[in-house]
Amino acid sequence: MSKDESGTERIQDAVVLLDILDNLPTSIFAKDENLRFVYSNEAHCSIIGHPESTLLGQSDADFYPAAEAAAFIARDREVIEEGATIECEEVATGASGISIPVLTRKTRLVTPDGKRYLIGTNANMTEVRKREEQYRALAQTVPVGVWQVDETGTTTFANPRFMAYLGIDTDDLPQTDIASLLGGARQDFPGIASRFETDLASPASGERRVLVISSGWLSLTSDGLRSAIVSVVDISEMTQLKRVNDEISRLNNELAGNMKKLKEAQDEVLRRGRMAQLGQLTATVAHEIRNPLGAVRTAAFLLDRKLKDKGLGVEQQLLRIANGITRCDNIISQLLDFSRTRSLQAEETALDEWMSRIVAEEAERLPAAVTIECEFGLADITAMIDGARMCRVVSNLLSNASEAMVGKGDDPSKFTTGTPHILVSTRATSRGAEIIVKDNGPGMTPEILSKVLEPLFTTKNFGTGLGLPAVEKILQDHHGGLEIVSAPGEGATITAWFPLRQPVSDAA
CATH class of the missing domain: 3.30.450.20 (PAS domain)
Structure with missing residues (x-):
C-alpha cells in the first residue's frame, strides 16, 4: 500500500x-x-x-x-x-x-x-424530573402530613396536610423551627429513625395529639446530601391506636422505599445507558483499528527481515515500532474485553495447575526487578472457567501490580518500592475459588480506590482506564466479582473470585 x-x-x-x-x-x-x-x-x-x-x-x-x-x-x-x-x-x-x-x-x-x-x-434529565413531579403530586393527596428535610435543615417538601397541622403556609416554612415543634427536646430528630406521639397546637385547629414517624437520614439524591422523610398523623380522634400505628408505619416505610427505588431506578437507567453507549463505541473502535494495525504489523515484520544484517542502524526504530504495535494490540484487547457480550466458553480446569502455567508465562513479560512468589492452596480442585478470558484477568492483575511498583521498565529511579514483590495465592472459600494478587507498592488513596473500577479512570500516563473494569466484567460473566483493598504506603491486595460451577446456560 x-x-x-x-x-x-x-x-x-x-x-x-x-x-x-x-x-x-x-x-x-x-x-x-x-x-x-x-x-x-x-x-x-x-x-x-x-x-x-x-x-x-x-x-x-x-x-x-x-x-x-x-x-x-x-x-x-x-x-x-x-x-x-x-x-x-x-x-x-x-x-x-x-x-x-x-x-x-x-x-x-x-x-x-x-x-x-x-x-x-x-x-x-427532563424525564427524570417529570417523574419526580408526578411523585410530589401524589404526595399532595395522601391522608398523611408529609415533610422532607435535608441535613442543612432546609425543607425540600411539605404537603398541604402537614402545613395545616402546623397552622402555617409556604411563606412561613423558612422561619419555622419545625424540628423543635415536632421533636421537642429530641436532639436526634429527624436524623435518627424514630416513632413517637406528641401534642401539637395551632391557632386554627387548637391542640391535637399526633403520631410522628421519621425515616432517619436517607441518601435520596445524587448530590450526596441526605434527607429525612417525616410522616405526621392526627390520632386525637382515633379509638384504635394500634391499628393506626401499624398502618402509618407501613405507609411511611413504603413511601421511603418507593423514593429510594425511584432513585435507584434512575441511577441504573443512566448507568446502563452510559455503559451501553461506551460498550458499542469501544467495540466499533477496536474492530476498526485492529485491521489496519495488522497491516502495520505485517509491514514491520517484512521490513525487519529485509533490513536485518544490512548495517543501516534502524534496529532501534524497528523495535519501537514492534513495541508500539504490541501496546496498541493490548489496548484493543482491553477494549474488546470490556465491550464483548459473548457467552463463556467454559471448560473443566485444574485451577492451581492452570495458575502455575499462566503465572510463569506472565512473569517472563514483567520487568526483571519484580519478584513473584506463589502460594497455591486449591490442590486438585477444578472449576468451569473460560480459560482464555480468565487468563486476561491474571495478566492484567500482575501487570497492574508491576506497573504500580516499577512503572514500565527496570529503571530504579522510577521504582516506588525498594524491593518490588508480588505474592500470588489461591484458596477455596464458601463462595468458590479466589485468586489473590498482593503487591508492596505505594498503595492507593481512598479517593482513587473509590474510582478505580470506573471505566476510563486511570492514574497512569500510558493507561486506558479499561483494564480493571474489563477484569471485573469477565469475573461477573463468571458470576463472580472483584475486591480491592489498599491504603497509602501499604500496597494493594486484589481478590478475584468466582464459583466453581457455572450455570448450565453459561457453561454449555
Missing part, C-alpha cells in the same frame, strides 16, 4: 469514528486546556442551540448566561488543573432561552505530547 493510500485509509477511519460520535444520543464535547471547544457532537449542539462551526474556538461564556457560564468554567478548571473527574447535575440554558436539567460528567485526557483536554458528556 502506498503512503497516500495509507493516509487516505486513516482519514476514512477518522471520519467513521466522528460519524459514530456525532450520532450518539448522549451529548459529547471536548475542550482544550483554555476551556475552548474543540469538538461538539450533534446532541451537544442541540443543547446549546448552536452548530459546531459556531462553537469551535469559543468558551461557555460566549453562549450561556453569565452565572451558568461561571459555574461551568469553575468546574472545568478543576478538571483540567487537578485531574478531577466530576459528575453533577447542572442546568443548561440554550440559545432559545429554554433551560433543561442535565447530568454532566467531565474528566481530563492527557495526550502523549502533554496536552490536556477536557472530555464531557451530558444526559438530559
